[in-house]
Amino acid sequence: MSTGSERVPGAGEMRACATGFVARITARNRLPLDYSVASLRVVDFLVDGLRKGGADQEGARATLFGLGAYVGEVLVRRAGAVWVDFDADQRTYFGQPVGVRMPDGRIWNPVGKVHNRFELGGPEESLQTFYLTLHGRAHGTAA
Template sequence: MAEFIRRVTVRNRLPLDYSVASLRVVDRITDGLRRAGPEQGSVARELFWLGAYAGEVFVRRSGAEWVDFDKGQRELFGQMVGVRMPDGRVWNPIGKVAKRFAAGPEESVQQMYFLLHGRLPMNAAR
């Protein structure tokens, strides 16, 4: 993931600094990919890494941890991994980025962060 973030940041001068505000940049990058008109399959790798980046923001800023989804969660979310919040709830930031690509602005990764249940206060997160 670090290499992907480095390439995107350097090439496009985007502030992907693992801040909550940078999730807005994830939304914008996803919108740009969507406007370019490719099929989702042709940008699946980029969408995955953007979702992984969003998940890492959740980990660093809200006290979440990466988890392997169980069989039921994999079927529900269509992903192998996600994040677990301190209250035990699991979320799928990788899938959220894919939804943003498919549906547009009503599926905001940044808004997802603000709606997360069980977040630690900003000053208590890792």
């Protein structure tokens, strides 16, 4: 799986991928991407802007991957998740090479969730709502 011609980072590289993406995107714009649950609303806004601006899936692939890395890192920092490399069956099912494992063992696919928001739009695909209704968070990590 690749983001254009680039190799997709493994689980051990996803934190650096997320922080690098945030540094690049916030260098040009004053966006409150602070790894808070509230910042996921900004991600919803950014994905919707790409879609409404006429970007296609391929043209937006690297940005969508960066946003997915960011969403996953919010899950790591706020919900007690850890980045994991998907096995072959999980890669086939999720269509992504990496995801997160929640404290209760559930596996989630934040990169795929961002792609769904881009493809489908609508409030039911909200990344902030995804977090707030997420099963398997560590106790005391609601916000």
